[in-house]
Amino acid sequence: MLSGRRLDLLDPTPMDIEIEDIAHGLAFVARWNGQTVGDYPYSVAEHSILVEQIFTRQNPQIAARWRLAALLHDAPEYVIGDMISPVKAAIGGGYGELDMRLTAAIHIRFGLPAQLPAPIKGAIKAADKISAWLEAVQIAGFTTAEANRFFGKPDPAIVTGLTIALRAPVDVRADYLARHHFLIQLIDA
Numbered sequence: 707m708l709s710g711r712r713l714d715l716l717d718p719t720p721m722d723i724e725i726e727d728i729a730h731g732l733a734f735v736a737r738w739n740g741q742t743v744g745d746y747p748y749s750v751a752e753h754s755i756l757v758e759q760i761f762t763r764q765n766p767q768i769a770a771r772w773r774l775a776a777l778l779h780d781a782p783e784y785v786i787g788d789m790i791s792p793v794k795a796a797i798g799g800g801y802g803e804l805d806m807r808l809t810a811a812i813h814i815r816f817g818l819p820a821q822l823p824a825p826i827k828g829a830i831k832a833a834d835k836i837s838a839w840l841e842a843v844q845i846a847g848f849t850t851a852e853a854n855r856f857f858g859k860p861d862p863a864i865v866t867g868l869t870i871a872l873r874a875p876v877d878v879r880a881d882y883l884a885r886h887h888f889l890i891q892l893i894d895a
Contacts, residue, residue, distance in 0.1 A: 713785060718808050720815035725886050728812070731784025733879035739790060742845040744872035750783050751882040752873070753837060758885065761833035763864050768829075770892035775818055776830045777885055782808035817893065836860045844870045 707713055707727040714722070729751060736747035754777050761776035762768065780788070782805050794801050810820035822830070839857040842848035848856070 715785060715804065715808070718811040720811050723812050723815040725816075725883065728778075728781050728784045729879045729882040729886070732780070732882060733875040735783055735788050737788055737841065738846050741847075742841075742872070743847070744845060746872040746874055748841065748845055748870065748872055749875060749878050750780050750788050751875075751878045752870075753841070754778070754780055755878075755882060755885055756840070756868070756870070757830065757833045757837045758889075759868070760836050760864060761830055764833060764836075765829055770889050771818060772822075772826050772829075774816060774886070774889040774893065775813070775822055775826060776833060777882075777889060778812055778816065778818075779830050779834060781812045816890070836864060840865060840868055840870060845872065 707722075707724065708730055709724040709727050711722045711724055711727065713727075732751035732754060733749050735750040736742075737750055737753050738748060740747045742748045757779055758773055758777040762773055765772070786801070786804060786808065789797070789801065813820050813822070835857050839853045839860050842853040842857060843850055
């Protein structure tokens with residue numbers, strides 16, 4: 707890692723995880739395999755910030771630690787990349803197991819349980835699905851009808867005012883780090 711840490715992908719430990727490495731990696735990993743409009747790819751870091759924002763809108767009284775979990779929901783992709791769902795399915799269980807081990811190490815590193823409670827995981831997944839809908843209609847060329855069919859029609863109150871603006875990775879990395887630090891401060895307060 708750029709931090710100088712060595713990360714064993716098959717046996718990751720929380721001590722090998724640094725938020726700067728996660729933010730940097732995610733800011734340079736493109737979602738939608740880079741098949742989005744704009745001058746910059748839409749990164750997993752940008753997506754993660756959006757998911758945390760949607761999750762918070764859907765759950766306004768939720769504890770900051772679960773907001774942090776939403777921000778970190780795709781954190782393993784900083785080293786294993788973002789694969790589209792059909793590819794994940796074709797690869798099989800190996801990818802999922804690797805993702806689970808990395809997720810557990812990341813969660814423990816930042817004071818979260820290795821495995822999230824099912825209701826929290828489900829709520830983050832719901833926010834992730836809404837994010838996919840927004841991404842589909844705003845930057846990935848889907849019609850609203852297509853996005854509704856693939857991702858479900860979102861509550862207008864949740865998506866109102868959310869606009870995706872593609873930005874340089876350095877800016878997204880800085881915002882991801884700032885959001886992480888903000889949430890950590892809320893948890894520690």
